[in-house]
Amino acid sequence: MLLGLFVILACQLAGDILVKLTNVPLPGAVVGIAILVCILTIKARFPANQKIKTEGVIEQTGDTLVRHMSLFFIPAAVGITEHFKLLKGEALPVFGILVISTAIILGITALLFSRLMKMNTRLDSK
Amino acid sequence: MNMQSSLIEYLNQSALFWACVTLGSYLLAVKINSWLKYNSFANPMLIGAALALIVVISMGANYQDYMKGGVFFDVMLPISTVALAVSLYRNRKQLHASAMPIVVCIVVMSVFSIVCAVLTTRYLGGSEFLQKSAVTKSATSGIAIGIAPFIGADATLSAALIIFTGVVAAITLDPIMALLNIKSDEARGFALGLSGHGAGTARAFQISQIAGTFAGLALVLNGVATAIIAPVIVSMLF
Numbered sequence: 001m002l003l004g005l006f007v008i009l010a011c012q013l014a015g016d017i018l019v020k021l022t023n024v025p026l027p028g029a030v031v032g033i034a035i036l037v038c039i040l041t042i043k044a045r046f047p048a049n050q051k052i053k054t055e056g057v058i059e060q061t062g063d064t065l066v067r068h069m070s071l072f073f074i075p076a077a078v079g080i081t082e083h084f085k086l087l088k089g090e091a092l093p094v095f096g097i098l099v100i101s102t103a104i105i106l107g108i109t110a111l112l113f114s115r116l117m118k119m120n121t122r123l124d125s126k
Numbered sequence: 127m128n129m130q131s132s133l134i135e136y137l138n139q140s141a142l143f144w145a146c147v148t149l150g151s152y153l154l155a156v157k158i159n160s161w162l163k164y165n166s167f168a169n170p171m172l173i174g175a176a177l178a179l180i181v182v183i184s185m186g187a188n189y190q191d192y193m194k195g196g197v198f199f200d201v202m203l204p205i206s207t208v209a210l211a212v213s214l215y216r217n218r219k220q221l222h223a224s225a226m227p228i229v230v231c232i233v234v235m236s237v238f239s240i241v242c243a244v245l246t247t248r249y250l251g252g253s254e255f256l257q258k259s260a261v262t263k264s265a266t267s268g269i270a271i272g273i274a275p276f277i278g279a280d281a282t283l284s285a286a287l288i289i290f291t292g293v294v295a296a297i298t299l300d301p302i303m304a305l306l307n308i309k310s311d312e313a314r315g316f317a318l319g320l321s322g323h324g325a326g327t328a329r330a331f332q333i334s335q336i337a338g339t340f341a342g343l344a345l346v347l348n349g350v351a352t353a354i355i356a357p358v359i360v361s362m363l364f
Contacts, residue, residue: 008205008208008209009205011208011211012204012205012208015208025276025357026272026353026354027204027268027269027271027272027273027353028204028272029204029205029207029208029268029269029272030269030272030349030350030353030354032204032207032208032211033207033208033210033211033214033346033350034211035211036208036209036211036212036215037211037214037215040211040212040215041215058212059212059216061209062209062210062211062212062213063209063212063213065202065205065206065209066206066209066210066212066213068152068206069203069206069207069266069267069268069324070152070155070169070170070171070174070324071148071149071152071174071199071202072199072200072202072203072205072206072268073171073175073203073267073268073285073289074148074151074152074171074174074175074178074196074199075148075192075193075196075197075199075200075203076200076203076267076271076281076282076285077171077174077175077179077282077285077286077289078175078178078179078182078189078192078196079189079281079282079285079286080175080179080282080283080285080286081179081182081183081188081189082189082282083280083282083283083286086253086255086256086283087283090251090252090253090256092250092251093246093247093250093251093252093256094252094256094287095250096246096247096249096250096252097243097246097247097252097256097260097263097287097291098287098290098291098294099294099298100246101239101242101243101246101247101260101263102263102264102291102294102295102298102321102322103294103298103302104242104246105235105238105239105242105243105264105320105321106295106298106299106302106317106318106321106322107302107305107306107317108235108238109231109235109316109317109320109321109344110302110303110306110308110313110314110316110317111306111308111313112230112231112234112235113227113231113312113313113316113317114308114310114312114313116226116227116230116231117224117227117310117312117313119226119227120224120226120227123226
């Protein structure tokens with residue numbers, strides 16, 4: 001478990017360092033995701049290397065972290081206390097962002113994706 | 127009376143107390159969510175944040191006090207985001223089989239959802255600050271907070287919008303899918319993950335395993351796509 005945590009922490013750190021060095025406007029976590037996918041891919045290519053069986057450990061730790069992601073988001077969400085005054089005057093746009101735009105995005109995505117999936121299966125069957 | 131106020135003063139300055147409040151709020155929220163049969167309104171993130179907020183307000187504390195303990199969990203957010211790579215890797219066969227629809231949909235919809243959020247806010251008279259904080263509302267929390275400084279948005283305001291967006295996506299799913307007559311689990315799941323990130327994905331897993339898998343893929347890929355394009359789109363819109 002701790003080894004898995006170490007690998008994931010190291011990926012995040014490597015992501016942060018890369019972003020810092022290259023000045024790319026990306027969150028370190030995004031680069032970290034890419035690095036971790038590479039590590040998992042490389043690990044799977046070398047099943048013979050039984051000395052370092054980290055893949056299962058990484059996946060277990062990763063699953064636990066993802067399952068409880070809501071917990072890690074609570075501190076940021078409590079920060080809304082800083083913005084109560086600001087939001088009071090903007091109830092209508094806030095409601096608009098939340099309900100109208102979310103509903104539009106949800107509907108259009110589902111429509112587009114189901115059309116594309118049908119095209120995809122037709123291409124495959126040809 | 128004096129002892130009581132000095133105790134409150136002591137607790138407000140205690141990192142351990144605020145760490146307990148955060149973890150306790152979350153555990154209670156998860157419990158409440160299961161009592162309410164995993165109803166989308168009873169989102170653990172929403173209830174957990176609300177419970178912690180109630181403690182902060184009733185203790186007369188401020189955000190700086192709270193963050194003394196909250197920071198323990200706050201540092202874990204990007205790390206749990208990196209761990210999303212595990213589900214992306216695990217579902218690589220699904221990703222490969224539906225590569226065309228997934229890639230096209232992510233490219234088109236990540237741009238569209240930013241433009242849609244900003245323009246809706248602008249049209250309804252929201253300030254520029256609010257418009258910028260709306261940019262990341264469909265991205266997963268850890269990535270959204272990382273994007274905020276690059277686009278001049280406020281991370282905590284974005285955070286609040288993100289939570290409610292997820293809840294709205296989960297609860298408006300059924301009427302919208304009925305209206306558009308969409309029955310495929312893949313499309314429902316993908317739309318939930320793309321528009322409603324974590325809360326949407328939790329809702330998708332209630333539909334079926336396949337819906338959940340597609341939601342998970344959409345969540346990670348839309349988060350990454352949003353991180354890449356947000357600075358560009360924001361510079362064009364403002």
